[in-house]
Amino acid sequence: xxxxxMMLPNPPTPNRAIAFDERFCTGCNLCVEICRSDVLMxxxxxxxxxxxxxxxxxxxxxxxVEECHHPGAITLLHPLNQSLPVIWQDVETGExxxxxxxxxxxxxxxxPAG
Numbered sequence: 098x099x100x101x102x103m104m105l106p107n108p109p110t111p112n113r114a115i116a117f118d119e120r121f122c123t124g125c126n127l128c129v130e131i132c133r134s135d136v137l138m139x140x141x142x143x144x145x146x147x148x149x150x151x152x153x154x155x156x157x158x159x160x161x162v163e164e165c166h167h168p169g170a171i172t173l174l175h176p177l178n179q180s181l182p183v184i185w186q187d188v189e190t191g192e193x194x195x196x197x198x199x200x201x202x203x204x205x206x207x208x209p210a211g
Contacts (some may be wrong), residue, residue, distance in 0.1 A: 113174050114155030117146035121170035128161035128171060137161065146170075159197035 114136060124144040129137040136155045137147040155173075162171045184195040187202065194202050 113149070114157065115149050115154040115161065116174055118170055118172070118184045119146060121167045122146040123167060123170075126164070127164045127166065131160050131164040133158060133160060163197060163199050 124140060124142075124146060126139045126147060128149050129139050133210075134151075134154045134156050136149060136151050138150045140147055157175055158172055159173060164175060165171050184193055186193050192202070
């Protein structure tokens with residue numbers, strides 16, 4: 098094989114969906130495996146953060162952050178119009194929940210009001 102194919106991020110794309118902190122990221126690629134929209138690709142260099150190949154395809158679900166075993170290695174860079182996380186609080190217990198969390202609340206089994 099004479100020619101090599103390479104994956105490179107799209108530089109004209111203004112969106113930065115995910116940022117990696119190289120001090121904490123070990124290049125384990127757990128985030129690459131769990132990404133639902135295949136935004137990330139493994140870095141060809143060992144022990145380097147993954148490449149954010151398709152930042153505009155990111156759903157900002159947070160599963161990459163939740164799957165990462167190294168706190169602070171991945172940060173989601175929400176667009177301004179999505180900068181507030183979707184959270185809700187259980188009135189009875191006071192527990193706070195958010196979309197994409199590792200241990201979601203039990204499903205609501207109560208019938209609709211009215």
